[in-house]
Amino acid sequence: MDISGSSLRNSNILIFAAIFFIFALFPYAPAFAAVSEYGMKAAERAAEEEIYNEREWHILMHYKKFPLRPMESLVDDEKFFLSPTGKTDPKSELDATIKALFDPDISKDDDNKHPVCRYSGRREWLIERLNLDRSKLPAKNCSEYDKFLKDIDPASVTLIFPFMYINKPASMFGHTMLRINNGKNDPLTSYSVTFAANTPNDINPFDYIFKGMFGGYYGYYNVKKYSTTIFEYGNIEKRDIWEYDLNFTKEETVRLYNHLWEMQDIGSDYYFFNENCSYNLLLLLESGRPQAELAVSVIWEAPPDTVKLIYEKGFVTDIKYRASHTKILENLSRGLSGKAIKLAQDVALGKRSPADITNSEYSDEKKVAVFDLAIESLRFEFLKKQSLTEEEFTRYKEATIALLGERAKIRLRSKNKIKEPDPPNEGHDITRIKLGAGVKNYKEIYTEIGFRTGFHGLDDMDNGYVPNSQLTGFEANLRYNISTGEVTVPSAALISFGSYSPISRMVHAVSYRIDIAGEQKEFTGGKEYWTPYIRSGLGATFNYGALYFYIMADVDFSFASGYSSFAGIGLGGDAGLSYGFKHAKITASGYYRNYVLGGFGEEIGAAGSVIFRITRNNALELAYSYKNHWKIQSEELSLNWRFYF
Amino acid sequence: MKKVFIVFMLLLVAAPASFAGVLRNNVGCGVGTLIFETVGRPNAGWILQLTASWTNGALSNTFSMTTGTVNCQGTIHDVVSTEVYEFVTANMDNLARDIAMGQGDTIDSLGKMLAVEDVDAFGSVLQANFGDIFPDADVQSDYVANKIVSLS
Numbered sequence: 014m015d016i017s018g019s020s021l022r023n024s025n026i027l028i029f030a031a032i033f034f035i036f037a038l039f040p041y042a043p044a045f046a047a048v049s050e051y052g053m054k055a056a057e058r059a060a061e062e063e064i065y066n067e068r069e070w071h072i073l074m075h076y077k078k079f080p081l082r083p084m085e086s087l088v089d090d091e092k093f094f095l096s097p098t099g100k101t102d103p104k105s106e107l108d109a110t111i112k113a114l115f116d117p118d119i120s121k122d123d124d125n126k127h128p129v130c131r132y133s134g135r136r137e138w139l140i141e142r143l144n145l146d147r148s149k150l151p152a153k154n155c156s157e158y159d160k161f162l163k164d165i166d167p168a169s170v171t172l173i174f175p176f177m178y179i180n181k182p183a184s185m186f187g188h189t190m191l192r193i194n195n196g197k198n199d200p201l202t203s204y205s206v207t208f209a210a211n212t213p214n215d216i217n218p219f220d221y222i223f224k225g226m227f228g229g230y231y232g233y234y235n236v237k238k239y240s241t242t243i244f245e246y247g248n249i250e251k252r253d254i255w256e257y258d259l260n261f262t263k264e265e266t267v268r269l270y271n272h273l274w275e276m277q278d279i280g281s282d283y284y285f286f287n288e289n290c291s292y293n294l295l296l297l298l299e300s301g302r303p304q305a306e307l308a309v310s311v312i313w314e315a316p317p318d319t320v321k322l323i324y325e326k327g328f329v330t331d332i333k334y335r336a337s338h339t340k341i342l343e344n345l346s347r348g349l350s351g352k353a354i355k356l357a358q359d360v361a362l363g364k365r366s367p368a369d370i371t372n373s374e375y376s377d378e379k380k381v382a383v384f385d386l387a388i389e390s391l392r393f394e395f396l397k398k399q400s401l402t403e404e405e406f407t408r409y410k411e412a413t414i415a416l417l418g419e420r421a422k423i424r425l426r427s428k429n430k431i432k433e434p435d436p437p438n439e440g441h442d443i444t445r446i447k448l449g450a451g452v453k454n455y456k457e458i459y460t461e462i463g464f465r466t467g468f469h470g471l472d473d474m475d476n477g478y479v480p481n482s483q484l485t486g487f488e489a490n491l492r493y494n495i496s497t498g499e500v501t502v503p504s505a506a507l508i509s510f511g512s513y514s515p516i517s518r519m520v521h522a523v524s525y526r527i528d529i530a531g532e533q534k535e536f537t538g539g540k541e542y543w544t545p546y547i548r549s550g551l552g553a554t555f556n557y558g559a560l561y562f563y564i565m566a567d568v569d570f571s572f573a574s575g576y577s578s579f580a581g582i583g584l585g586g587d588a589g590l591s592y593g594f595k596h597a598k599i600t601a602s603g604y605y606r607n608y609v610l611g612g613f614g615e616e617i618g619a620a621g622s623v624i625f626r627i628t629r630n631n632a633l634e635l636a637y638s639y640k641n642h643w644k645i646q647s648e649e650l651s652l653n654w655r656f657y658f
Numbered sequence: 659m660k661k662v663f664i665v666f667m668l669l670l671v672a673a674p675a676s677f678a679g680v681l682r683n684n685v686g687c688g689v690g691t692l693i694f695e696t697v698g699r700p701n702a703g704w705i706l707q708l709t710a711s712w713t714n715g716a717l718s719n720t721f722s723m724t725t726g727t728v729n730c731q732g733t734i735h736d737v738v739s740t741e742v743y744e745f746v747t748a749n750m751d752n753l754a755r756d757i758a759m760g761q762g763d764t765i766d767s768l769g770k771m772l773a774v775e776d777v778d779a780f781g782s783v784l785q786a787n788f789g790d791i792f793p794d795a796d797v798q799s800d801y802v803a804n805k806i807v808s809l810s
Binding site: 197199200201202238240241244385388392395396401406407409410411413414415416417418420421424425426427429 | 688689690692693694745748749752754757758759760761762763766767770778781782785788789792794796797
């Protein structure tokens with residue numbers, strides 16, 4: 014899978030072999046010459062007690078045992094290991110670690126690089142586990158470690174989940190971070206930790222996708238101020254941020270910090286599906302709370318699952334919501350007349366002056382709302398630009414200060430309370446199994462089984478998701494027709510994604526959809542053919558409360574090789590609506606396409622469904638569909654049970 | 659997964675590595691600096707834009723301890739701690755907005771740093787003095803920090 018990495022590994026093997034050779038010649042190599050007697054004894058005791066088999070050690074070294082593979086560390090950076098065989102040998106790595114900790118001669122010129130300063134997580138665990146005398150460690154001045162510890166001031170942990178970006182269904186996969194809350198418990202001055210792939214400057218998109226998925230890049234833990242993170246996700250990406258406060262004690266948080274510190278500049282191969290941002294955060298959480306088994310996934314670790322896992326483990330004490338810039342704008346515009354919104358927008362665009370709000374006939378409360386909308390709109394105008402010139406920058410600064418100064422004259426404090434949506438942990442899991450039975454044309458009875466991987470579709474309950482967002486991977490349905498004894502695949506899809514973001518007075522977003530799928534279609538003459546298609550649509554979505562309505566024009570390329578040697582090109586579109594309750598959802602849709610090429614003719618259809626949410630991961634669907642494909646009519650009525658895991 | 663990564667990545671791809679630093683010197687440490695640095699970027703190709711939303715990457719493999727005041731030529735009074743100065747520098751835009759509105763996250767944070775007892779009242783005081791704290795569009799973070807501390 015990993016082409017670029019293999020040559021690297023070959024050279025590693027050569028280096029390892031050379032080191033082995035040297036060690037074989039000098040059993041007590043000069044490297045450990047200065048290890049104190051106390052240190053040698055500690056190493057002996059550790060070996061006797063076999064503490065290299067203990068979970069804490071495996072967590073700190075990221076040792077994992079996957080089925081059919083020997084235990085090895087997920088860390089791929091050589092400098093992380095003190096023993097040349099450390100990646101695969103917990104015992105030799107433990108021995109080397111203890112000896113290095115008690116060897117005052119290592120990196121004599123730079124205390125900060127000495128294992129005592131560098132490997133804080135291992136150091137602390139060994140001191141505790143072997144009941145070591147801290148004063149026997151070489152005296153080193155760990156100034157960098159101390160400064161960072163003081164800056165971060167670890168007191169508690171919050172799991173950060175930037176929610177999906179409404180216009181980009183692909184972002185549904187999500188991202189997770191940690192925030193290490195400082196002693197003041199102040200979010201903005203606390204630091205966030207993320208695990209991200211380190212990509213080179215000269216980047217080829219296809220290379221990037223391939224390597225990002227299959228381990229061509231090193232991933233590192235990154236630490237930065239949480240205020241920067243909010244700016245990046247909330248303002249630039251326009252994603253809501255969910256914050257899950259965890260019940261980590263100060264002791265656990267410091268332990269986590271100690272491990273984070275020793276992971277600085279240490280790379281591990283980044284795999285998009287498994288050894289990704291979420292998985293590595295779970296490893297970090299385990300370092301703080303070793304008794305918790307969190308990083309257990311083998312195939313994939315999807316960030317929304319991570320959030321649910323942490324919630325179900327009972328770690329969460331509080332859930333906080335931080336609205337994106339777009340949400341703030343929508344919220345501020347609520348309750349304002351079209352005229353008031355226009356005034357705010359004109360002021361934001363510089364067409365009218367801030368004093369025009371002061372001099373308007375609105376009450377002070379209304380003026381505050383108009384001002385606040387103008388302030389956020391002004392910023393939004395600049396954030397959405399692709400680049401800024403010096404002149405625009407000057408205009409932004411001047412307009413902002415003028416507007417804020419005028420706003421501050423009304424001595425009222427703003428009230429920007431936003432109604433929180435359901436938190437993501439209330440959403441269904443991402444893999445779906447469907448079991449159902451139905452009747453076709455009121456005479457043929459069939460049963461059906463369906464399977465779908467990640468994440469969410471239009472026909473799923475929207476709790477914990479952005480309503481009407483759609484991103485699904487592989488999906489297949491298998492039908493057994495009891496009346497005729499036939500087994501068919503009525504529909505299957507490779508990928509479907511759609512963005513139905515409502516048009517509002519503040520945001521004018523386009524809705525779009527792409528499906529790469531196939532279905533069993535009846536053609537003139539009564540024959541059914543498996544018909545793959547690629548369909549893409551463009552349209553608009555409108556939203557009134559819990560009601561969503563969309564209309565879309567689409568182009569469809571169908572390949573029915575059995576029926577016609579040509580691909581059919583269909584032009585048409587569809588429209589649909591959905592209404593969501595807390596425990597149910599109603600959907601209805603209709604479509605029309607005319608196959609202008611390929612000679613298939615016209616197709617028209619309608620469908621409706623009612624979905625009941627039984628539990629988070631169980632739902633019942635009652636569905637009806639009518640099809641008139643190329644003059645052959647059919648009707649289906651079915652009852653389906655869906656289970657998510 | 660992380661569109662922001664593209665922002666930084668493209669800064670390096672399409673512009674000299676010193677781009678961000680040069681920019682900072684031009685725009686100082688005032689209102690709009692952060693937005694200018696982030697928005698002032700070349701446009702991304704569509705494939706990268708598409709994939710950036712579901713892949714995850716970053717340029718820096720170190721721990722970002724840069725405080726943001728490195729390029730500011732500010733002077734702060736003895737009573738203004740470095741912490742307050744760094745915070746104001748890193749949050750100039752939000753702070754200006756929150757002070758104009760008399761409330762918000764940045765005021766809460768400052769209240770904790772300055773051990774203010776009544777954060778609501780502190781917000782109102784700052785609001786009433788907006789013109790003093792932000793006298794013009796080119797005001798720098800050291801001036802703002804000094805003023806805020808004198809009002810706390």
